[in-house]
Amino acid sequence: RPSCPPGTAPPPGPKGLPILGSMLDIPPHHSWLKFFTWSKTFGPLFEINIAGKPHIILSTEKIANDLLRERGSLYSSREQLPMAVQLVSDNLRSLFLPYDSLWRRNRKLMHHLTMASAATSYQSVQEEESLRVLRDLMREPGEYERWFERYAAGLMMRLVFGKKVITGKERVLERIFKVVHNVERVASPGAYLVDVLPWLMWIPSWFPGAGFKREGYRLHAEELDLFRGLQNDVRKEIAGREKEGVDGGEKGNFTEIFLNSQEKWDLSDDEGAYVVGTLFEAGAGTTSAAMMSFMLAMVLHPSALHAMREEINKVVGPDRLPTFDDIPNLPRVRATIKETMRWRPVTAGGVPHLLIKDDVYELDEKKYFLKAGTNIHANQWAIHREPDLYPNPEDFIPERWLDPSLPTYKEPLSVYPNLQNFSAFGFGRRICPGMNIAERSLNILVARIVWGCEIERVGGYEYGEYEYTTGFNVQPLKFPFRLRAREGMGEVVEREYGRVWSKVLGEKMRE
Numbered sequence: 001r002p003s004c005p006p007g008t009a010p011p012p013g014p015k016g017l018p019i020l021g022s023m024l025d026i027p028p029h030h031s032w033l034k035f036f037t038w039s040k041t042f043g044p045l046f047e048i049n050i051a052g053k054p055h056i057i058l059s060t061e062k063i064a065n066d067l068l069r070e071r072g073s074l075y076s077s078r079e080q081l082p083m084a085v086q087l088v089s090d091n092l093r094s095l096f097l098p099y100d101s102l103w104r105r106n107r108k109l110m111h112h113l114t115m116a117s118a119a120t121s122y123q124s125v126q127e128e129e130s131l132r133v134l135r136d137l138m139r140e141p142g143e144y145e146r147w148f149e150r151y152a153a154g155l156m157m158r159l160v161f162g163k164k165v166i167t168g169k170e171r172v173l174e175r176i177f178k179v180v181h182n183v184e185r186v187a188s189p190g191a192y193l194v195d196v197l198p199w200l201m202w203i204p205s206w207f208p209g210a211g212f213k214r215e216g217y218r219l220h221a222e223e224l225d226l227f228r229g230l231q232n233d234v235r236k237e238i239a240g241r242e243k244e245g246v247d248g249g250e251k252g253n254f255t256e257i258f259l260n261s262q263e264k265w266d267l268s269d270d271e272g273a274y275v276v277g278t279l280f281e282a283g284a285g286t287t288s289a290a291m292m293s294f295m296l297a298m299v300l301h302p303s304a305l306h307a308m309r310e311e312i313n314k315v316v317g318p319d320r321l322p323t324f325d326d327i328p329n330l331p332r333v334r335a336t337i338k339e340t341m342r343w344r345p346v347t348a349g350g351v352p353h354l355l356i357k358d359d360v361y362e363l364d365e366k367k368y369f370l371k372a373g374t375n376i377h378a379n380q381w382a383i384h385r386e387p388d389l390y391p392n393p394e395d396f397i398p399e400r401w402l403d404p405s406l407p408t409y410k411e412p413l414s415v416y417p418n419l420q421n422f423s424a425f426g427f428g429r430r431i432c433p434g435m436n437i438a439e440r441s442l443n444i445l446v447a448r449i450v451w452g453c454e455i456e457r458v459g460g461y462e463y464g465e466y467e468y469t470t471g472f473n474v475q476p477l478k479f480p481f482r483l484r485a486r487e488g489m490g491e492v493v494e495r496e497y498g499r500v501w502s503k504v505l506g507e508k509m510r511e
């Protein structure tokens with residue numbers, strides 16, 4: 001590349017075609033598998049060109065941290081895709097914001113809502129919701145996708161808007177999921193020509209070729225209407241309480257916290273609505289996807305389930321459900337969750353960061369020139385398969401987090417393994433702000449399922465090696481398994497369920 005400064009070289013990578021670059025070599029789905037294969041030829045930092053745009057793929061944790069974390073002021077932006085970011089999100093969606101003042105103000109509010117101390121205060125909600133999933137899973141295991149989706153969305157709905165989800169089929173959930181699916185679709189690489197040819201944005205929206213613009217405006221109007229409506233509902237509840245003389249204070253759901261201290265965050269109503277809306281969007285599908293991979297891991301690796309069961313039998317016993325107080329004493333449960341997220345990462349290709357200034361990175365005594373405007377992908381699939389860090393990377397080995405002779409072991413086991421700063425949640429300043437909440441959601445639900453359920457594969461069924469959905473957040477395609485309550489546990493669950501949920505569901509429960 002002629003533009004490389006003296007003494008530097010462009011990163012290695014596949015040659016590709018003129019104009020299209022490597023576009024035709026990248027499969028439309030699960031591109032991380034191809035990138036992993038390329039990393040074996042071109043090394044842990046390589047560059048590809050897709051229709052004129054440079055992309056750098058990182059395949060080790062060290063390089064990802066060296067760049068995305070240690071040089072965070074350069075590597076924390078996002079590409080401003082015309083369709084997904086500008087038209088549909090109207091430059092408001094936190095996940096897509098460039099590295100600027102609005103993003104910083106967004107992140108401050110997010111941090112306030114999701115930091116460890118705040119996350120701990122939501123644990124009672126997670127205990128309630130996980131009890132409900134456990135009961136439904138015992139009664140109708142074949143509906144497991146529905147239960148996990150309702151769990152994750154129901155939790156977020158309560159935390160973000162203070163609304164309880166009862167059936168999982170509520171109209172408001174349908175509307176939010178429609179928004180989430182639209183965002184995934186419009187942000188998919190290659191979905192819109194305007195993302196490749198940005199000058200198309202200059203076409204007026206009434207022009208026959210500007211259908212994308214009209215669609216973008218329509219999708220934005222729909223989501224703004226939804227987010228504003230949800231915010232207004234909370235506003236009305238606050239007003240209602242004030243009328244009755246009840247003080248909501250700094251507590252309450254995320255929207256309420258935002259509205260009660262709006263000046264502190266320096267965000268407009270719509271900006272705040274997008275912060276909490278983004279938290280919902282980013283938190284629901286990811287958590288349920290992780291749970292589905294966990295179930296698959298249990299079906300395929302019964303010894304991992306049995307080992308956790310032994311731990312839980314000792315720590316919890318048969319007469320009560322596991323609670324958050326047990327989590328420090330359940331390192332094997334935490335190790336198995338972490339191993340699931342290593343083995344089958346939810347955001348397997350990572351969420352790309354945009355480099356905003358030319359940079360040079362030295363690797364194996366070579367200086368590579370990384371150009372401003374490059375998309376940097378920390379490929380989790382490859383990073384989680386680094387053999388030095390994860391011996392026998394294709395195998396499911398929860399012990400790698402528990403055995404002092406293995407490189408990922410860390411003490412004390414009352415704290416480690418945990419999901420803090422784990423590569424599955426991204427890197428640097430953009431790292432997932434929801435990890436404290438996600439970690440707790442997974443810990444409690446997994447502990448309860450292991451405590452209460454026998455899970456087995458269906459004999460004769462061929463479980464594929466990697467049969468996963470397409471998109472950014474991936475989960476296994478629906479698979480069969482047998483699940484039944486362990487002897488006596490079903491009764492404990494029914495008793496607790498009646499105690500905790502009868503008030504909430506009232507008549508509905510007795511039906």
Ligand code: HEM
Nearest residue numbers: 095282283286287290346347351425426427430432434438
């Ligand atoms: C198992 C569950 C989850 C996984 C695997 C996950 C993973 C990720 C990843 C990889 C990123 C991109 C990080 C980067 O750019 O380097 C991200 C961003 C984000 N996550 Fe999560 N996440 C999960 C749960 C959650 C939850 C529960 C919430 C909300 C409570 C949440 C909110 C967000 C937000 C708002 C962003 C955008 C941050 C930004 O761009 O500044 N996530 N997540």
